[in-house]
Every structure is written in C-alpha cells, then in structure tokens.
Amino acid sequence: xxxxxxxTIESSALQVAAGLGVALLFNRNWPGxxxxxxxxxxxxxxxxxxxxxIWRLMLSDDFGVVRYLFSLAGVSExxxxxxxxxxxxxxxxxxxxxxxxxxxxxxxxAGLQAIPGDVMEAASLDGCGAWQRFRHMTWPLLRPxxxxxxxxxxxxGFKLFDIIFAMTAGGPGDATTTLSYFVYQQGLAFFxxxxxxxxxxxxxxxxxxxxxxxxRGGTERSAA
Amino acid sequence: xxxVLFALCIAFAAIGPARSQDDAHTITVTGISSFKLVETxxxxxxxxxxxxxxxxxxxxxxxxxxxxxDLVGGTANSDIYLQDIIWLGEWAKGGYVRPLDDLFxxxxxxxxxxxxxxxxxxxxxxWDGKIWSVxxxxxxxxxxxxxxxxxxxxxAPPVTxxxxxxxxxxxxxxxxxxxxxxxAYQRGGPIASWFLAxxxxxxxxxxxxxxxxxxxxxDSKLALSVLTHYVGWLKSAPRGxxxxxxxxxxxxxxxxxLAMAPTFSVNGAEFVKKENSVxxxxxxxxxxxxxxxxxxxxxxxxxxxAAINAHSAKTEAAWTFLKFILSPEAQRDLGKLSGTPVLYxxxxxxxxxxxxxxxxxxxxxxxxxxxxxxxxxxxxFYPQIEDVLGLQLNKAALGQTTPEQALxxxxxxxxxxxxxxxxxxx
Numbered sequence: 001x002x003x004x005x006x007x008t009i010e011s012s013a014l015q016v017a018a019g020l021g022v023a024l025l026f027n028r029n030w031p032g033x034x035x036x037x038x039x040x041x042x043x044x045x046x047x048x049x050x051x052x053x054i055w056r057l058m059l060s061d062d063f064g065v066v067r068y069l070f071s072l073a074g075v076s077e078x079x080x081x082x083x084x085x086x087x088x089x090x091x092x093x094x095x096x097x098x099x100x101x102x103x104x105x106x107x108x109x110a111g112l113q114a115i116p117g118d119v120m121e122a123a124s125l126d127g128c129g130a131w132q133r134f135r136h137m138t139w140p141l142l143r144p145x146x147x148x149x150x151x152x153x154x155x156x157g158f159k160l161f162d163i164i165f166a167m168t169a170g171g172p173g174d175a176t177t178t179l180s181y182f183v184y185q186q187g188l189a190f191f192x193x194x195x196x197x198x199x200x201x202x203x204x205x206x207x208x209x210x211x212x213x214x215x216r217g218g219t220e221r222s223a224a
Numbered sequence: 225x226x227x228v229l230f231a232l233c234i235a236f237a238a239i240g241p242a243r244s245q246d247d248a249h250t251i252t253v254t255g256i257s258s259f260k261l262v263e264t265x266x267x268x269x270x271x272x273x274x275x276x277x278x279x280x281x282x283x284x285x286x287x288x289x290x291x292x293x294d295l296v297g298g299t300a301n302s303d304i305y306l307q308d309i310i311w312l313g314e315w316a317k318g319g320y321v322r323p324l325d326d327l328f329x330x331x332x333x334x335x336x337x338x339x340x341x342x343x344x345x346x347x348x349x350x351w352d353g354k355i356w357s358v359x360x361x362x363x364x365x366x367x368x369x370x371x372x373x374x375x376x377x378x379x380a381p382p383v384t385x386x387x388x389x390x391x392x393x394x395x396x397x398x399x400x401x402x403x404x405x406x407x408a409y410q411r412g413g414p415i416a417s418w419f420l421a422x423x424x425x426x427x428x429x430x431x432x433x434x435x436x437x438x439x440x441x442x443d444s445k446l447a448l449s450v451l452t453h454y455v456g457w458l459k460s461a462p463r464g465x466x467x468x469x470x471x472x473x474x475x476x477x478x479x480x481x482l483a484m485a486p487t488f489s490v491n492g493a494e495f496v497k498k499e500n501s502v503x504x505x506x507x508x509x510x511x512x513x514x515x516x517x518x519x520x521x522x523x524x525x526x527x528x529x530a531a532i533n534a535h536s537a538k539t540e541a542a543w544t545f546l547k548f549i550l551s552p553e554a555q556r557d558l559g560k561l562s563g564t565p566v567l568y569x570x571x572x573x574x575x576x577x578x579x580x581x582x583x584x585x586x587x588x589x590x591x592x593x594x595x596x597x598x599x600x601x602x603x604x605f606y607p608q609i610e611d612v613l614g615l616q617l618n619k620a621a622l623g624q625t626t627p628e629q630a631l632x633x634x635x636x637x638x639x640x641x642x643x644x645x646x647x648x649x650x
Binding site: 060061062063077080082083085165168169170171172173174185188189190191 | 285288289292296410411412462463464466467472475476479481607608611615618619622624
C-alpha cells in the first residue's frame with residue numbers, strides 16, 4: 001500500500017510539474033515548435049507494455065544503452081536500475097513520468113492558450129515582470145487545468161500495471177509490487193477471481209478518497 | 225430503398241450458411257510463441273485434411289489468461305489450447321479439456337504410442353490414469369557448458385554442485401566479460417523454476433510424496449544446500465544476473481559471456497544455431513549437478529502439450545490436427561526448428577542429432593526412466609507456490625534474507641497453500 005501511494009503521488013506530481021515546465025517552454029510561436037510538440041507526444045502514443053519492454057532493454061546491465069552512456073561519462077558501474085530494490089520503484093516512476101509528461105503538457109498548453117493575451121499584455125504594461133505574471137495571473141488561471149490533469153494522473157498512477165509487469169514483474173523482492181499488480185496476480189495468475197474483484201473494489205474506493213481533494217479543489221475554484 | 229434492403233437481407237441469408245460451413249472446417253489453435261514454428265507446416269496440413277487452422281500466438285501470461293477465461297467460462301473461443309506441463313492437473317481436474325483415451329484407442333493404428341517418448345507423454349499428458357492432451361514440445365533441463373573453456377582449463381564436465389562452484393569460479397574473468405555461470409534470478413517463475421530444476425537435479429522434490437503427502441521439503445538440509453550453492457553462483461555471474469529472466473540467461477550464453485548455462489533444451493537449441501550464437505560449435509551438455517556424485521542422475525522435465533477444449537464442437541477436426549502434429553513427419557520437421565521432438569523416431573533421426581547433439585543423450589535418459597516430470601508439481605495450486613517461492617528465493621538472492629529464512633518462509637507459505645487447497649501435508 002505504501003508503495004502504491006508513493007508511486008501514485010510521486011509520479012503524478014512529477015508529471016504535472018514537468019508537464020507545466022515543458023508547456024511553458026513550448027508555448028511559443030517559434031518556427032518548428034509544432035513539430036517539436038508532436039515529437040514530444042511520441043512516448044504517450046506507445047502502448048505502456050511496450051514502453052516497459054523498451055526501457056527494460058535500455059536499462060539492461062548486460063547490453064543496455066543507458067549503461068553505455070554512463071560508461072562514456074566515466075561511470076563503469078551505474079546502479080542496477082531494475083534489479084536493486086532501492087532503485088526499482090524510482091525507475092518505474094521515472095519511466096511513467098517519461099511516458100505521461102506529454103499528457104500533462106498537452107492539457108497545460110491548452111490551458112495557457114485559453115488565457116486571454118490582452119490580460120497578460122495589460123499586466124506587462126502595468127510593469128509586471130515574468131515571475132509576477134506567472135505567480136499572480138498564469139498560475140491562478142491555470143489552476144483548474146492543473147487540478148484536472150492531476151486528477152487524471154492520480155487515477156492512472158494508482159492503476160499503473162503494464163510498465164511494472166514488463167519491467168520488474170513486481171520485483172526485485174517485492175519492491176514494485178503495487179496494489180494493481182497484486183490484483184492482477186490474484187485474478188489472472190491464480191484465478192482467485194472473487195478475491196481479485198474485492199481488491200479491485202477496494203482500489204476503487206481508495207482512488208475515490210485520493211481524488212476527492214482534487215475534485216473539491218476544482219469545484220471550489222469553479223464556484224468561486 | 226425497401227427493395228434494396230430486402231435484397232441485402234436475402235444476400236446475407238444466402239451467405240450465412242456458406243460461412244458457417246466454412247467455419248466448420250476451420251479450427252482455432254491458441255499457443256505460445258515457441259509453437260509459432262508450426263506455422264510452416266499448416267499449408268501441408270490444410271492441403272491433406274481440408275481443415276484450415278486459425279493459429280493464435282500469445283505471450284505466456286496472456287495465453288494463460290485467455291485459456292482460463294475460455295475454459296472456466298465454458299465457451300469455445302479456441303478449439304485447441306497449448307497446455308503448459310504445470311496446468312495439466314488443473315485442466316484435467318476441472319474437466320476443462322476433453323479426455324483423449326477413446327480417440328487414441330480408435331486410431332491406434334495411426335498413432336504409434338510406442339514411438340512417443342514415455343517420460344514426455346506421462347509428464348505432459350497423463351493425469352489420474354487418463355490422457356488429456358498430446359505432447360508437442362519436450363523440454364529437458366540439462367547443464368550446457370562451453371567445451372572450449374573447460375578444455376582450456378583442463379576441467380571435466382561438472383557432476384556435483386561443488387564441481388559447478390569450482391568451475392564457475394575458475395572460469396570467471398570479468399575483465400574479459402566472461403562469467404562462470406548464470407541462472408535465472410528474477411522474482412517469480414524464473415527463479416522458482418530454475419531453482420526447483422537445480423533442486424530436482426540434486427535429488428530433491430518439492431513435495432514429499434503426492435498424492436499421499438503434499439508436505440513441502442524446503443526445510444531439508446538438501447534444499448538449504450542447493451539454495452546456498454544457487455545464491456553463491458551469483459559471485460561468478462554477470463552483475464545484472466540478479467534480475468535475469470531465463471531469456472537473459474539464453475542471450476548471455478549465446479553471446480559468449482557464460483561458461484555454464486543450465487536450462488531447458490528448447491533454449492539450448494538456440495546455443496547451437498549458427499545464425500543466433502557465437503558459441504554454436506563449442507557447446508557441451510551434461511546432467512544437472514547432483515549433491516553427491518554417487519546419486520542417480522535425473523533430468524527435470526517441462527514442456528508443452530495440446531489439449532482439446534471440452535466445449536469445442538469441432539473435436540474431430542481438432543483431433544485430426546493433433547494427430548498430424550504427432551506424426552513422425554511433422555515431428556521431424558518441427559524438431560529441426562525447435563530441437564524438442566516428442567517421438568523416438570525423431571530423436572533418433574541422424575539429421576536432427578547432427579543439429580542437436582544432445583538428442584541421443586535424451587533418448588537414453590528416456591529409456592532409462594531418468595525423467596523427473598514433477599519437479600514443479602502439476603497441481604492447480606502451483607502458480608501460487610511459484611509466486612511465494614519465487615519471492616522468497618529472490619529475497620535470498622538479493623541478500624534481503626538468508627537462505628534459511630527464505631526457505632522457512634516459503635515452507636510455511638507453501639504448506640498453507642497446499643492445505644488451503646484441501647491436500648494433506650503432514
């Protein structure tokens with residue numbers, strides 16, 4: 001349970017933060033920006049199972065490209081990303097962030113483009129710097145969008161399964177055995193369908209509890 | 225408009241029977257990736273029998289999930305399912321697949337029972353005195369080693385677990401990217417299966433004496449000794465071996481990094497294929513290491529069979545396909561590709577023996593009754609055993625627990641699983 005919460009909260013927060021950063025960077029009318037944005041969406045278009053398989057190969061200590069890149073940087077023995085219990089969950093978080101940051105970025109760019117240009121222009125004319133414009137205008141106007149993205153990412157993070165299935169199979173030890181992986185094992189490996197269905201219902205309740213503050217935040221904001 | 229719609233309805237009605245007639249001559253066969261090789265034989269089968277085969281190949285977990293959903297649900301989305309050896313008891317007990325005794329008896333002239341490898345047949349297809357499936361791939365767990373490296377160091381092929389320790393240490397040279405041995409250590413099926421094969425090779429069996437007594441034996445001195453060796457081999461393995469799936473072990477051997485790779489013969493076949501392996505002409509083989517050289521050697525056995533869905537309406541067509549797969553001609557053709565035939569006639573084929581030099585060794589072991597079919601118990605509870613054992617063994621390999629603690633935890637969890645399933649464990 002602790003691992004599931006850690007994975008969900010950490011990956012959702014990082015995805016939203018990274019998505020916001022990348023969206024602010026990409027929300028410009030520079031030449032070629034459309035193509036760059038599209039390329040950035042590519043990880044999201046790959047099935048998560050294949051994302052897991054691809055990263056498992058890239059992170060292989062025997063022939064993975066990641067170890068090769070570390071060796072070029074003078075690190076001959078980088079961590080065993082997927083096979084060290086201290087690193088495995090963080091590696092799953094990283095891969096999840098790699099895949100789903102684009103999703104957050106897409107939402108945030110849409111939110112940024114919905115902010116009226118004349119409001120920002122007026123603020124500039126009133127002498128607001130970039131940080132002040134972001135702090136007092138962009139951030140409050142983006143907040144509902146960010147809450148919506150966080151809601152989606154928390155739900156998805158909670159049921160993250162494919163990447164774990166393909167990369168670690170719940171290991172090493174039980175370092176990446178999350179609730180959704182456990183449900184899979186009970187249901188589809190041991191065929192204890194009653195137990196798996198019960199656990200799935202518990203998961204539903206937990207997701208509801210976890211997302212309630214986000215929903216409340218969004219509703220209060222709308223009412224305001 | 226009405227006329228057009230009416231005409232379309234008539235057209236569909238006319239096509240309907242034609243399609244269902246066509247469906248009656250098409251069977252669906254769902255299998256694992258290693259069974260994809262059969263694709264090359266399908267045109268010949270269709271030409272001879274008039275039966276088309278819709279072959280569906282799935283990864284292992286998906287095959288298990290789809291088969292169970294279909295079989296337990298009493299539907300027939302597939303007429304034939306490939307059956308892993310460890311599913312035999314579950315499928316037979318549940319009545320999910322059709323017993324084949326009557327068909328074997330009826331077509332005795334066509335299917336030469338005495339040509340089928342007895343160890344493979346008993347292990348893969350016989351349960352509670354009945355035949356439930358047809359063996360399609362016989363996988364024998366043997367110790368593959370590099371003949372050139374052993375010769376260089378003047379080492380004899382290992383016989384005991386201690387011999388493996390010594391050879392592995394002597395042949396490990398990280399500077400040359402060469403390592404003495406690697407087993408599967410990934411949590412779950414990989415480490416559980418490879419450990420149990422090593423345990424069986426050393427003379428152990430996981431359960432005391434099924435069906436009378438299902439008490440696990442992991443509290444024995446032998447189990448502790450085998451696990452201590454197994455974990456100790458990590459010192460002579462590549463750094464990443466702690467996360468090895470069996471596929472990683474296969475690749476490490478193919479790429480010349482390992483001196484020893486105990487594994488199933490289906491993976492061994494990949495070591496000797498020139499197009500896939502840099503060590504194709506340097507591969508030797510022997511029995512799995514024993515605890516004591518005086519022990520009788522055994523070969524842990526795994527593999528796949530094909531079973532007919534009990535709810536299939538196309539039993540005859542499905543049986544025709546199974547007979548074809550079991551024919552000497554098909555076994556020879558498949559054996560050339562996979563190295564895992566299930567007939568003596570194919571094992572003794574000179575062309576196959578040239579490709580896979582261990583086939584005479586297998587044939588002799590079959591004749592001598594040295595096959596160990598139950599190194600992984602073929603009962604419905606095995607997936608749960610594999611999970612708890614795989615977790616505890618992996619923890620021991622990671623150094624999170626000692627081998628003693630890991631085995632004690634596994635012993636207690638497996639006893640609970642077995643008792644929970646209603647079997648005696650005293």
